[in-house]
Amino acid sequence: MSTLTEAPPPLGPAAPEEKPPRRRGRFTPYWLLLPGMLWLIVFFALPMVYQASTSVQQGSLEQGYKVTWHFATYWDALNAYWPQFLRSVCYAAAATVLCLLLGYPLAYLIAFRAGRWRNLIMILVIAPFFTSFLIRTLAWKTILADNGPVVHALNTLHVLDLTGWLGWTAGDRVLATPLAVVCGLTYNFLPFMILPLYTSLERIDGRLHEAAGDLYARPWTTFRKVTFPLSMPGVVSGTLLTFIPAAGDYVNAELLGSTDTRMIGNVIQTQFLRVLDYPTAAALSFILMAAILAMVTLYIRRSGTEDLV
Amino acid sequence: MEQYEPERLTPPQAAALRRGLRGGRAALTRRSLLRAATGGALAAGGLGTLAACGIPAAGKNQGGTSAQDHSATEKVVNFSNWTEYLDVDDSGKHHPTLETFRGRTGITVDYTEDINDNNEFFGKIKPQLAAGQDTGRDLIVLTDWLAARMIRLGWVQKLDPSHLPHAYTNLSAQFRDPDWDPGRAYSYPWQGISTVIAFNKKALDGIEVRSVSDLLDNPRLKGRVGFLSEMRDSVGMTLLDMGKDPARFTDDDYDAAIARLQKAVDKGQIRRFTGNDYTSDLSKGDFAACIAWAGDVVQLTSDNPHIDFVIPDSGYVTSTDNLCVPNKARHKTNAERLIDFYYEPAQAAALAAYINYVTPVDGVKPYLAKIDRDAADNPLIVPDKAMQAKSHAFRSLSQKEETAYEGKFAKLTGA
Numbered sequence: 001m002s003t004l005t006e007a008p009p010p011l012g013p014a015a016p017e018e019k020p021p022r023r024r025g026r027f028t029p030y031w032l033l034l035p036g037m038l039w040l041i042v043f044f045a046l047p048m049v050y051q052a053s054t055s056v057q058q059g060s061l062e063q064g065y066k067v068t069w070h071f072a073t074y075w076d077a078l079n080a081y082w083p084q085f086l087r088s089v090c091y092a093a094a095a096t097v098l099c100l101l102l103g104y105p106l107a108y109l110i111a112f113r114a115g116r117w118r119n120l121i122m123i124l125v126i127a128p129f130f131t132s133f134l135i136r137t138l139a140w141k142t143i144l145a146d147n148g149p150v151v152h153a154l155n156t157l158h159v160l161d162l163t164g165w166l167g168w169t170a171g172d173r174v175l176a177t178p179l180a181v182v183c184g185l186t187y188n189f190l191p192f193m194i195l196p197l198y199t200s201l202e203r204i205d206g207r208l209h210e211a212a213g214d215l216y217a218r219p220w221t222t223f224r225k226v227t228f229p230l231s232m233p234g235v236v237s238g239t240l241l242t243f244i245p246a247a248g249d250y251v252n253a254e255l256l257g258s259t260d261t262r263m264i265g266n267v268i269q270t271q272f273l274r275v276l277d278y279p280t281a282a283a284l285s286f287i288l289m290a291a292i293l294a295m296v297t298l299y300i301r302r303s304g305t306e307d308l309v
Numbered sequence: 310m311e312q313y314e315p316e317r318l319t320p321p322q323a324a325a326l327r328r329g330l331r332g333g334r335a336a337l338t339r340r341s342l343l344r345a346a347t348g349g350a351l352a353a354g355g356l357g358t359l360a361a362c363g364i365p366a367a368g369k370n371q372g373g374t375s376a377q378d379h380s381a382t383e384k385v386v387n388f389s390n391w392t393e394y395l396d397v398d399d400s401g402k403h404h405p406t407l408e409t410f411r412g413r414t415g416i417t418v419d420y421t422e423d424i425n426d427n428n429e430f431f432g433k434i435k436p437q438l439a440a441g442q443d444t445g446r447d448l449i450v451l452t453d454w455l456a457a458r459m460i461r462l463g464w465v466q467k468l469d470p471s472h473l474p475h476a477y478t479n480l481s482a483q484f485r486d487p488d489w490d491p492g493r494a495y496s497y498p499w500q501g502i503s504t505v506i507a508f509n510k511k512a513l514d515g516i517e518v519r520s521v522s523d524l525l526d527n528p529r530l531k532g533r534v535g536f537l538s539e540m541r542d543s544v545g546m547t548l549l550d551m552g553k554d555p556a557r558f559t560d561d562d563y564d565a566a567i568a569r570l571q572k573a574v575d576k577g578q579i580r581r582f583t584g585n586d587y588t589s590d591l592s593k594g595d596f597a598a599c600i601a602w603a604g605d606v607v608q609l610t611s612d613n614p615h616i617d618f619v620i621p622d623s624g625y626v627t628s629t630d631n632l633c634v635p636n637k638a639r640h641k642t643n644a645e646r647l648i649d650f651y652y653e654p655a656q657a658a659a660l661a662a663y664i665n666y667v668t669p670v671d672g673v674k675p676y677l678a679k680i681d682r683d684a685a686d687n688p689l690i691v692p693d694k695a696m697q698a699k700s701h702a703f704r705s706l707s708q709k710e711e712t713a714y715e716g717k718f719a720k721l722t723g724a
Contacts, residue, residue: 060708060709060712061458061462061708062461062462062708081724084723084724138586138589141589141590141593141595142593145593145594145595146533146593146594146595147593147594147595170532170577171531171532171577173532173595175595176532176580176581255586257581258580258581258723259574259579259581259582259721259722259723260723261723262722262723262724266723266724267724269724270719270722270724271719271724272432273428273429273431273432274428274715274719275712275715275716275719276711276712276715277712277716
């Protein structure tokens, strides 16, 4: 685990007593922190204060907005848009699970089996990032087009009958259905799952696998008892990096979805830009933030890896 | 994974760790830093600050609407327009009409295509205008409802008619008196936009589409119909189909139109509400038919022979994109001269030949015929009498109506 325990310095008479630290050094950490802190204050803390203020204001564009401590906005917003909240959480959770199922085997392959192909596969994983998020999502509209080969194949195999029965698709199409949105989310956030998984898998000492084999563990048992527990930090950070942005995403629902797949990000965008209801938009943003924070805290507590992420 | 595990440390390591963590207040841990940061943010953003950051009322600008006009000394005009909304030569770098303008007046046009969406653009320039500052732009192009809102808020300047002789003479009658800017005191149309029904013949497979009712009711089109996320176009076309005039409708008419659309959404007839991206859905055949903008349709039909359009018998909605001079613009006179320049029929023809929207300038046809005969005969570009008779504008809305209507439409589209 720790490099400290692996390479202990020679024991024996302790090194000469430590010198009193130079006074100048005392503030060095703070100076080094200053740029980052300023950045956080200007681009995070201040906007948050502004948002918080907006959420308790009332008024209109003509009359201006005044802080009236109108907290009922929160309640009204939640009341009106809870289905979209629920939907966002469900879609994000589904996409996260799919990412894990798809990403884990791939990360495992890259870390342990890829050999000289490792770098090439890594590049393939990262390559989609070289094009814009929007273009990547639009590409899915071509892939899943009604007259395209994918939908045709799914129809021939009667897969869409099953997904239609489950309510994931409508009719004999994939686009403009929940399935398309979840697929888009999964695709767009997959690298965020693979990279942390790969990093933590790659650190596992191969000799541990040999040791497990020596102790008569079968490959599956080795995976279950050794590899997977040691990769937990990757699983936790991967799921967080996938779930959090996916829950707030609005591009996939906008382009691949329909009226009944709108997520909370779409609602916030509409309220802010179209309806010009700034307080509701701000309140929705805060509710989303609080909800994600609560879920993530609970998740980290449960998975018991607080120090690792 | 370096963790603090004191029980496993050798004495020198423990001493090193203690050194690092010692020094009481000076010691830095992640937690203490986070705590300090949160504390700082809370102190800085105390409740008093929360109350202080209200948004001032619009229209109460400090120091009036106009800035000192630098037109005489600075021979430039900063022109912000939508993407692909100006003629361009084959290299894609030069705009012939802008160069003619410079040759004639010596004024350089600093041309930027930075408008993609009315709502987003409004969000972008709102802070400066609300604070009574220069946006850095002398001329902007806004769709009529946003131009109306900007006039209502007092964020655009009154134009000087003495600089606009051609514009005054040549503006087509149908655009002269919108209810939000009677007599065109604040704005002049850049282009007109007709909202029509477009369809993909291959995807329709013989189904006839002639009206909005066909889109909303024909069960064979279930899930293959598109509407626009622009409220005035979608609701306006529906109102016309229901026999109401979008220029004179009541709250009840509006609610009835929304209810009619809601019924179609509920039974899965309408696939999506889209912005400009409907063009790809239509040409791929994912939309068999949809509400569309005529300028796009002209473009699409030349690329894809299956695409065609129909003007419903009940009429169609026409909107305009308008040239406005925002408050505090530095080169107002130059901007007005540019507006007037585009109202010379020869220049308007050069523009119309390239961008395929409805030209708001009278007398363009002979000039356009010299460049492109087909375009000159296309009623979508130069509307004939029959076309003009079916054209309807969506009336302007009060601020209260706008919020309520957009709210209801947002609910319809799922958010």
